[in-house]
Amino acid sequence: MSRDFQLPGRSPVIASNGMAATSHPLATLAAIDMLREGGTAADAAVAAVATLCVVEPAMTGIGGDCYTLVSKPGHDVWGYNGSGRSGAKASYEALRAQGLTEIGTSIHAVTVPGAIEAWEQILKAHGRFGLDRALRPAIQYAENGFPVAARVARDWRYYVGKLKANPAATKHYLVNGEPPQEGDVMRFPALAQTLKTIAAKGAKGFYEGEIGAEMAATVAARGSFLTEEDFANHRGNAVTPISTNYRGLDLVEIPPNGQGLTALVMLNILENFDLKSLDPYGPERFHLVLEAARLGFAVRDTHIADELHMRTPVAALLDKAWGKKLASLIDMNKRAKLPPHPAPGSNTVYLTVVDKDRTAVSFINSLYSGFGTGICTEKSGILLTNRGACFTLAPDHPNTFGPDKRPLHTIIPALAMRNGRCDMSFGVMGAHYQPMGHVQIILNMLDYGMDVQQAIDCPRFFFEGEKTVVENGTSRATIDGLKARGHDVAMADSPWGGGQTIKIDWDRGTLTGGSDPRKDGCALGY
Template sequence: MKNRFLFLLLIATTFIFAQDRLTGRNFASRSEVIGQHGMVASSQPLATQIGIDILKKGGTAVDAAIAVNAALGLMEPTGSGIGGDLFAIVWDAKTKKLYGLNASGRSPKALTLDYFTKNNITHIPPSGPLPVSVPGCVDGWFELHNKFGKLPMQDILNPSIKYAEEGFPTTELIAYYLQVTINKYMKQYPNIKETYTVDGKLPQKGDIIKNQFLANTYKKIAKGGRDAFYKGDIARESAKFIQAQGGFLAYEDFATHHSDWIEPVATNYRGYDVWELPPNGQGMATLQMLNIIEGYDFSKIPFGSAQHLHIVNEAKKLVFEDRAKYYADSDFMKVSVNDLLSKEYATERRDLINPDRAGTFKAGKESNGGTVYLTVADKEGNMISLIQSNYRGMGSGMVPPKLGFMLQDRGECFNLAEGTPNSYAPQKRPFHTIIPGFVTKDGQPFMSFGVMGGDFQPQGHVQILMNLIDFGMNLQEAGDAPRFEHIGSTDFTGELSTGKGEILIESGFDFEEINKLIKKGHKVGFGGYYGGYQAIMYDAIRKVYFGASESRKDGAAAGY
């Protein structure tokens, strides 16, 4: 049986490698995009063009990012929208400083942990009214715009309003995601058909999609600002709808919402300062993994070798146990960020890794869930790393009538066990999977990047950074190189790991190295979720931007 598996593995690996990859060791699917005055990278070509147009009109990187995000909420509602949350890291060229924004929403004030206990609910469901938390995206737009914007919000939202009214052709990938999600939700929840179908039919590739409801909502936001969303009819209608469906989100939850400007956190990896946002997101897992991996000399460890995959996946397993136990809304964390990010703690954890055998790990000592990612740079040297999501693709299935968007299901990420940092509580931010990344070197911006995709995101961040720093790949190649994902760690909702988990690998890895990995005790399979990558790199000497985008999606980077 084992020999048969290895034979099939060899055939699959050899066949897909021949079909998917270019010649030699260069994994790049295309060249990097290079521009002097500005750069936009997103998962939708039309949205990327909108961002470039905003930059050419004199808009800042933040203006363009908001415009791109608004377009993605229309064109890629399977991963984003104003019913969800937002996180961003901004490099401001004037102050030469990074700024972090947490624009995630909180749980309903009227919903308590007792409700779940009394109703024998052990896990918040992924759809329906119960997982809906306050959408933070729109407030995030205005916080960013007030601090770093230049153009009027009307000019920023106009391109998306026009596309929503006149229509846009849907891509093959998004049409597929829409068909799967709409078909499921349309049977369960109201207002799906009216909002997301084309004359009552599931969208097909090339179909022209319109969303007049969303156009009207964007017009209200452009005219009335963030209060039009949080203190007007949009908030009232959303709350009324959720409560009619049996949920708890109230107008007061919208009206009292606010985003927070926060300090990004960093670790130095081989001379590069890698920046993430502190919890309630999982960006710190990237930094913890890098701290562990830094102890190995990858100048002597080839890309794709069994040793490479073993070290990175063992580091991931160690860090994700910490993630499950300690990460939460920062107001509720019991362990300090500094302790978890210390190099000393990383050494303690690294010592647990057996170089020859896959391990099963638990969290260290306490004393110590569809998304879009986009990035923009402008001619003044400003850069923004922005990630935005409804969670689980389109979100909760809850579409308030005639507003044109779906509300997120981020509340599913709470733990319903009592007494953990991420235990459910009213007016609390849930654990978040979405993380923007940024890299500086010698006090200068080096790269704005992200890899959307749930639990994969810290793993994706680490793989991109290692591809660039350890393996010398260029920006596009770093994203196109084959990826791997470890699954089966203890989850932030409280689900415990049951062993060593499994490493899922993409085509492009050498069969002999996979075999060595199996001999180390790892379970290896195919079919992982490898996320969506975008990045902009800045060359401070030649003063040019390099852009890269995800070849596994509809990714497009453009500069001018």
């Protein structure tokens, strides 16, 4: 699809040697600088994500979790699950006895942050440099200051009440009790010192010693099951990715406890329909994908959990015949009544880097909700994740809260492979929306011939409970067509997430990148 240059928009970025796409220009530049200094895509990705933990603090932080996929020519795709667990003494029965019916905003939403250990392992496996070098840009911005970008300022304002509720968060992340404005220069001296400790001592300096003890004490004072030993014992793990083939393209995802399986189930449903015959912006396409999503998310909410606790094998959930059976449940003229999924509401950063050797890194890092729990450590300035809110307190469910357990996780990086080579590294932020975002990108490019930027820019749609929620830019005819099929349509208060994509052209030796206008970021190459 050719672009109309008389209309607002941006062109894809095309380069040959290396490319990075992130949600903030300073992070993209940090990645490019690392590549030009001789670093690998992994070095550049860690430099970028650490920078984002400083310059986009509502969206991510070192107190959160991380997943990555790495495609290196001639090797199998490598995955890493850097999500944290509940405490070894965590008790479902104890919470039910307290009268809790969901984790919600309780202190039990805090799980051990897995990001820093994952960064270290990613660098050991695929980098040339260590954390000391990768953290330099983040330390510089935390110590010397960075100007607050437009979308970052908007998010900061939105969550100011959460920060004001915690004295340490107020101290470290507000200015005289107020959020910074666009263009204000912010500094995080405590976070800078914490990053320096990690740079000097590695991940051990984060999970053990004064920093680990302070995180444990901060949550213990509020009744958490987490202990110093839970932080010190944390380890992520390399994983074998899962995938499905959609019209010749293999979509690769991290296995559960991530929700990437949901995107694969959706594609197994949608391959049974002639998407190309449908208007990409029309009500038929929107309706069909929404119905596939409702089925996919019903599968997710029934089955996905820490893989050690799942009762149905992943292979069975990815069975093509079952996907066809699910497809038969869709009525192209009427919205089905299916179980609603949890209401979306998290904040995350996704980035991707491809280097001159064509190693592609798909990387995602998250605190879950904006500024996580809003609970911050007094001395080290670490905002803590609330990922444990994704546990259920329903009895006899594979994702029920329990000891030393990972919750269902919404963050999912993706790779698209063709004939054993990486065709595209991409991801879409936005909590529960992310599998839907992955599917929409694949459909936009494969079925509708959009370029990487057009595929990202395209109006997004999803559902919140019984509501079908569409972005600005969705036509009136499409909205009316959805209503005619039984959808209760509402306009989105905020855009659905954000996304980054890098596509590899192996024949021409080029990289083409796109970055989401819903964020402040950009793609850059050299």
